[in-house]
Amino acid sequence: MGKWAKYSKRYKKEWEKEANLKEWIVAVEGDDSKAACRFCNNRLRAHHSDLVTHATTVKHKRNAGQGTVVKREAGKGKRCGRGGPKQEAVTVTALLDTKDRIESTVFEAKICPDEVVNPASLGFIGSGNIAQALLTTFLKEGLVDPHLIIASAPSDSNLAKLRTLGVRTTHDNNEVVRSSDLVFVCVKPDLLSEVLADLLPLEDEHSPLFVSVVAGVSLATLEEMLSSVVENPRVVRSMPNTPSAVSQGCCLFTRGTHTSPSDAEVMRSMLGSMGTCDEIPEYHMDAACGVACSGPAFMYMAIEALADGGVKMGLPRQLSQTLAAQMVKGAATMVLETGKHPGQLKDEVCSSSTATITALHILERHAFRNALMSAVEVSTTKGTELGKKV
Numbered sequence: 001m002g003k004w005a006k007y008s009k010r011y012k013k014e015w016e017k018e019a020n021l022k023e024w025i026v027a028v029e030g031d032d033s034k035a036a037c038r039f040c041n042n043r044l045r046a047h048h049s050d051l052v053t054h055a056t057t058v059k060h061k062r063n064a065g066q067g068t069v070v071k072r073e074a075g076k077g078k079r080c081g082r083g084g085p086k087q088e089a090v091t092v093t094a095l096l097d098t099k100d101r102i103e104s105t106v107f108e109a110k111i112c113p114d115e116v117v118n119p120a121s122l123g124f125i126g127s128g129n130i131a132q133a134l135l136t137t138f139l140k141e142g143l144v145d146p147h148l149i150i151a152s153a154p155s156d157s158n159l160a161k162l163r164t165l166g167v168r169t170t171h172d173n174n175e176v177v178r179s180s181d182l183v184f185v186c187v188k189p190d191l192l193s194e195v196l197a198d199l200l201p202l203e204d205e206h207s208p209l210f211v212s213v214v215a216g217v218s219l220a221t222l223e224e225m226l227s228s229v230v231e232n233p234r235v236v237r238s239m240p241n242t243p244s245a246v247s248q249g250c251c252l253f254t255r256g257t258h259t260s261p262s263d264a265e266v267m268r269s270m271l272g273s274m275g276t277c278d279e280i281p282e283y284h285m286d287a288a289c290g291v292a293c294s295g296p297a298f299m300y301m302a303i304e305a306l307a308d309g310g311v312k313m314g315l316p317r318q319l320s321q322t323l324a325a326q327m328v329k330g331a332a333t334m335v336l337e338t339g340k341h342p343g344q345l346k347d348e349v350c351s352s353s354t355a356t357i358t359a360l361h362i363l364e365r366h367a368f369r370n371a372l373m374s375a376v377e378v379s380t381t382k383g384t385e386l387g388k389k390v
């Protein structure tokens with residue numbers, strides 16, 4: 001008998017009398033495999049243990065004290081609508097690019113918040129840099145309690161850190177998949193096929209949402225590999241970046257054939273908590289990764305070099321590094337908040353000073369822009385290449 005078989009799988013009327021459930025639990029008409037939470041405006045599996053756990057989450061407790069419906073837009077970094085049983089459509093937007101247009105078009109879809117089944121439990125296969133960036137933000141944002149997260153890796157080098165956060169850890173990837181509603185796959189591309197091939201078929205209709213962050217690997221490949229684990233696997237391919245750890249990330253995702261708009265909303269709810277989050281067509285994923293996911297490394301290198309320049313010219317190291325980092329943050333904020341073209345902003349710096357334009361001439365001589373463009377190009381093609389090898 002599988003792990004899930006021991007749980008009751010049908011809604012029970014008597015739960016409405018239990019002290020920790022009665023305030024919020026609602027039956028879902030026509031679907032007794034689910035229970036709804038009137039405070040969080042979401043649906044949960046009608047598993048008694050999930051419901052008891054849900055009542056202990058930071059999110060539920062916060063919503064229980066709040067009781068208002070919040071309208072939100074995707075990409076604003078906040079969670080989905082919640083509150084009383086009142087149903088209100090939430091407008092979600094996604095960037096959709098067509099190949100023959102230069103500018104992206106924003107399309108809108110209406111979905112009801114009560115269609116969203118929020119994950120009760122999260123799993124991570126692979127617990128390195130990106131898993132930790134995601135996980136620490138989910139905890140910081142109170143999206144899920146640490147004891148509802150399970151993470152795996154072969155060694156203890158990363159898992160030991162996660163245990164200090166209260167996260168459960170294991171060396172068994174199957175345990176992660178069996179115990180989670182949402183499974184982040186965070187291993188290197190060259191290990192992916194081996195890791196997924198070792199997953200056992202799931203029992204008792206347990207069908208988690210799989211979210212791969214593995215660079216380059218297509219939805220079609222992921223769906224094929226996971227079809228031995230569960231029929232019609234729900235798969236999302238996603239590209240977060242490490243600034244997600246400080247809620248300044250930009251995350252992109254694209255959905256597989258068996259996912260629903262609710263899955264997209266769960267993605268926005270989870271990944272949007274870490275910065276911006278947009279759904280894009282799959283054919284843009286590798287290039288988006290080249291800019292947004294590799295990009296932080298380019299910028300760290302730039303900050304390091306700028307700080308070195310300051311030190312060379314006599315500044316103390318710490319002052320020089322702080323100035324360089326704050327300046328990059330400020331320049332990025334100018335681009336985002338003024339809407340001006342970066343070239344115009346650059347001209348505004350050069351207009352009053354002969355120093356900057358002289359320095360720009362040096363950057364041009366050393367093919368600064370060419371170097372960055374080529375870096376994005378090679379990161380994109382390398383990602384595509386790695387994905388094809390899987």
Ligand SMILES: NC(=O)C1=CN([C@@H]2O[C@H](COP(=O)(O)OP(=O)(O)OC[C@H]3O[C@@H](n4cnc5c(N)ncnc54)[C@H](OP(=O)(O)O)[C@@H]3O)[C@@H](O)[C@H]2O)C=CC1
Pocket residue numbers: 125126127128129130131152153154155156157158159173186187188189191195213214215239240241242293
């Ligand atoms: N870093 C980034 O900025 C981004 C990374 N990505 C993608 O995320 C993925 C992971 O990258 P990153 O976090 O940087 O890599 P890391 O090397 O930091 O982490 C890899 C993790 O995978 C674990 N691992 C190795 N073998 C297995 C296995 N058989 N089963 C389960 N776990 C295993 C490692 O275990 P152990 O702890 O024992 O070493 C480690 O925890 C890559 O596919 C990358 O493309 C995507 C976007 C951004």
Ligand SMILES: O=C(O)[C@@H]1CCC=N1
Pocket residue numbers: 215289293294
């Ligand atoms: O280089 C890597 O493998 C990952 C993908 C994007 C950022 N880091």
